[in-house]
Amino acid sequence: MDLSTTYLGLKLRTPLVPSASPLSEHVDSIKQMEDAGASAVVLYSLFEEQLRMEAQDLHFHTTFGTESFAEALTYFPEPEEYRMGPEEYLEHIRKAKEAVDIPIIASLNGSTIGGWTEFARKMQQAGADALELNIYYIPTDVNLNGTEVEKTYVDILQNVKSVVSIPVSVKLSPFFSNIANMSKKLADAGADGLVLFNRFYQPDIDLEELEITPHVILSTPHALRLPLRWIAILYGRINADLAATSGIHSAKDVIKMLMAGAKVTQMCSALLRNGIGHIRRVEQDLTKWLLEYEYESVQQMQGSMSQIHCEDPTGYERAQYMKALTYYRKEYAYI
């Protein structure tokens, strides 16, 4: 069975790619991913803002209270060097590249234009096969209009593209007035791929402490509906590869995404829950399904259920939502 696919110009053995998660913080785990059949790995994200906060935090705490009191002019020994910058991450890329044969996609989350370009360049130098820009941004300023928000995304992408030669994908949130148009803008601006969608950590309220609790909730298979729709809609309409992420837990989820038009499917929650070996099981199930339904290759099915190729293109549009709701009401009479 030919499970191969291409993504960002990279020839991959299967469409199964672990997405950015803490699982890729250790080279051993990356090796395990390769052994379990991952065709590429997206490394955990380097958060420029976090690096900056860590630097500020360290600076604050190593200077706080110093040069104030004659007996204690400092409180900490000053190490020769700190590993404050992206060096650790870059080193990690290098080690990962040495340890495995599959492509390593570095993931970058920046908060300044300078940060994006500088770190992107360094990641390429460290040997990353591709970059995934994780543009993680929740605009809350009521005076900031959508056009400006969209422009920020495009500017970041163009800046990064101007300094690297490796392929670049953008991981997006679904919160745009017209995600289709936004996707096209990014593709036109040079994105080699779009990863749909980023899951933001959603806040909760602790009723005992009356505090906001930002704890992480892993995805459930229901989450795949959102990227499924937009991949199906965008397939064939924009000049960029589509990668699916959110809610992909089983081979069937993978198949759905491939049919909608994804070049690869990225898994995170399923691996955190079931372990890295889960990749192997998904691949086995995928092969089994393809055999059972007499597909020859993954490529054969890619986009087959996209909006441009499916029987009922309106199925992906708003009207369908209305129908669904009506059905829902019938089913649960008490609503």
Next chain:
Amino acid sequence: MQRQFITLDGNEAVAYVAHRINEVIAIYPITPSSPMGEWADQWASENVPNIWGTVPTVVEMQSEGGASGAVHGALQGGALTTTFTASQGLLLMIPNMYKIAGELTPTVFHVSARSIAAQALSIFGDHSDVMATRATGFGLLASGSVQEAMDFALISQAAALKARIPFVHFFEGFRVSHEVSKIEQLTEDDMRTMIDDQLVFEHRQRCLNPENPVLRGTAQNPDVFFQARETVNPYYQKAPTIMQDAMDKFAQLVGRQYHLFDYVGAPDADRVIVCMGSGSEAIHETVDYLNDKGESVGLLKVRLYRPFSMEQFIKALPASAKAIAVLDRTKEPGSLGEPLYQDTVNALYESMNNGGAKFDALPKVIGGRYGLSSKEFTPAMVKGIYDELKKDIPKNHFTIGINDDVTHTSLDYDPEFSTESDNVVRALFYGLGSDGTVGANKNSIKIIGENTDNYAQGYFVYDSKKAGAVTVSHLRFGPEPIRSSYLISKANFVACHQTVFLERYDMLKSLVPGGTFLLNTQAGVDEVWDTLPRNYQEQIIEKQIKLYVIDAYDVAKNAGMGNRINTVMQTCFFAISSVLPKEEAIRAIKDAIKKTYGRKGDHIVQMNINAVDQALAHLHEVEIPGAVTSRREQPPTVSERAPEFVRNVLAKIMAGQGDDLPVSCFPEDGTYPTGTTQWEKRNIALEIPVWDPDVCIQCGKCSLVCPHGVIRQKVYDPDLLKDAPATFKSTDARDKAWSGMKYTLQVAPEDCTGCELCVEVCPAKNKTQTRLKAINMAPQPPLRDTERENWEFFLSLPEVDRRNIEVTKLPQQQLQLPLFEFSGACAGCGETPYVKLATQLFGDRMVVANATGCSSIYGGNLPTTPWTKNREGRGPAWSNSLFEDNAEFGLGIRLAIDKKQEYARELVQKLAGTIGDDLATALLTADQRDEAGIYEQRERVALLKQKLRDLDTIDAKQLLTLADNLVKQSVWIIGGDGWAYDIGYGGLDHVLASGRDVNILVLDTEVYSNTGGQTSKATPRGAIAKFSAAGRPAGKKDLGLMAMSYGNVYVASVAMGARDMHTLRAFIEAEAYQGPSLIIAYSHCIAHGINMAKAMENQKMAVNTGQWLLYRYNPLRAEAGENPLSLDSKAPKKAVIEYLNMENRFRMLTKSKPDIAERLFKLAQADVDRRWKHYEYLASRSSNHPTDK
């Protein structure tokens, strides 16, 4: 190798040499010598080798006694070995110094000479410590400047190896150890040339070696000891020549010629001063100045004080000398004069008698004391001494620099006399510790030192308070080497980095006419004039001062630097002062920023560079109006209602005028009144907590955690509110015990440090706006006046009767008056809440023995003392003996109390018939377990005293002086982990074993906090601390477990932030237990690198992860057949890493040494798992534990 000019302080200069010419370095931290050991340790951790290519081994010991023992051993083991110390530390080394010298072992102890604690402790510089070692057989070599300190560090080692006599190389603490100066740096080649390898080999050959065994350290008897002791004489006879040879060799090599005694001044001087150390520099400067003006004076600088070469001493003095003043920076009460004076007299007398003297007649010799505890020693004082020498009968045994109006020893001098040269830039900077002023100035000195031919000097005066600490930086720059070993009193540039200082200090007093004043202010360039106090306006106009302003906080904030205005103000200094061309200066600042902050990442660098650029754009010169417009006067330092001693003495110290106070002002025996912090209104909080009675649940948590005792609560009769100020808040008391009464939570607005701990622990949230609690921070200035009035009214309300308070209930217990308030501890201190709690519970019958350390400093540093009294005049009586002996000191107090009580009881029995059998019986059988019992016993004692006063028998008189001891007294032995785990552990252990009723409170910050964060045995695994730059590899010592092994010691491990009720219970049980009690209290600390406002969360996390256990081991439970150990914390719920990640002391290891961090953090988890299992096992056993009280 080319020699470089570098700018550094004396400690670094000495450590630089010592590290390179030794193999083993054993140290123990003590101010002001600690940085030398820290440098060596840092270099060792960075693999900086010595001149032979191997990295010295640096080891931190448990005390200076231990360090000197290790040094002795390492020397006997044949390694080149050194140590660094000062003051009490040097005293602890004395026994080993006799041994080391007696065995003719070459070594050099580098000593930043410091006062010895007598009537008080002082961390500052003089020669008292060194003088105490005169008899040890060590040679004593004095250096007087940073350059000399580096040079002599090498020369002394070279001479020691040759002479086989060990040396103390000393230099004044702070004046030399901490002065930053531009000097020529010796090279490793210089060191290789000076240190003779053959002598090193010989030193090794003398070592203990089983291949060639010898025995050293016999016991000798009356028949031979004496003779054997005299065998060393030839070595001492040769030593001065050997030292001079080393100095000559050094001169040939480096070009700086030193002599055992260096004479400077007129060859035919009739008046000569003999002096040793940095004071010589000020004298040297004055001699040059006076001789330029036509006088004929001279100075003899003593370099090698021991062995004292009479021959060279006499040779160095000019034959023309008619009058000699000998200055000693030490005091030897009861002597015929201080040591150098006596040696001088002796030398002159002997040489005259021997016929070897060159004088026609014996010169007049007077001796005097100067500069004790870094007291200023200025050219004005030097001139005063030369003037005195002109007199026919000059005053002998004088003092200079103080006004001794008791025994009239002091010499008069004209304080306005100055030798400051016009070509020296003299700049003064007033800043806060927290705004980074000192760091920026140290940086400026380096910039000027490295970018110009100018010499540079920086000296920094720090605060005695830790919260809101004020710093004054004294910087000099000039084309000639700077000898001015004294503070700047005539500045040509003054910078005020904090607007509030305008109200507190007269900063322009020291600014010369035409000088420049730079002010950080929020007032715009057009408004600033009217914001200045009157005395400022007057001086600006009169002295034609140029005034520049900048809103540095605004600039710093916009550059992302928060309240660190250091870079902004530094830039302004360079822009205005013209020390360097502006463009060059800016470039140099930016280069320095890159060098300083580069390792912390580009972001930090960029932030500072932005600040530089923005500073220039926001700096403005103010056009000075012709007339004074201000009516604002500087407010009085303390209230007129303050006691006389506070107004006349302490207030002067507060105002920075302590130098002007005469001897007669001070208690002769170091005894000071308590309760004086209440008069020092520091107003350092920008924001203070404000109470919301509607939200408050009256739980008492805020007042419990308040480190400064500024949050108080009272319940009282509603009628009392009729006189309340309009804004005074109250509400109905919630506790049923106080039904019908009113409750108020009041904040002391002028004493609060704004730490926010109270707000963080407040559990009550506003139901409509959850960001608000029952107390919330609000800007202080608008509240100051009204809340001051409210605070005073609050204080006037009656205290709740202690007999009615159920102390095991926190909300009630917190109504007890704290007898520890407004200390100088850091804002958010983790120690003081425990101390304060103890005073609430037991303060009115408490005697405290306090180990030296943070708690003795915030508890006992002048001007004011936080230990205070209640309305009846009762309160803790407090004393600090030493660092190492606190447990024994406390035990001694207990023994005295017990003995006096025993005697009092015997007398009561004896006098029963006279005072009444009923009273006698009641006194002797009183149950004093609770407040009511104590109250009643006090009533009985009062009655007893009344009766005794009417009796004229000796027994009655005896009992009258002992009667107070019939009331239960509570002895508290308080100190930090450095004391309890390390230096004082032997004594602590012995006191625990004594079975006596003492309460030992260990404020465990897991590090030597007071001396700047050195590792103690309480430091947990994986924490970065000084001497553990790569994370402490070993686990924390389990002091509690060790104490439990006695079986009859009450032991508790508490963390107030994790469970306050547990802490309260432990304190009550510990005090009630009639044997030794040990409370180990988790105390968060500024040295942990944490958010101090949220520090109670760290305590909680420490307990939730099992890093800190809560338990109580109560021998009484064992007596009752129960397991004495109650493990009071729950099984760890979270991984230790969650706690470690909250604190920079651990977190920074992941940034500096990630691999080590990963390994140590795993071990830290294993420690916790193992310890939890062990305690769980111990707590679950059924008890058959015997007790032996």
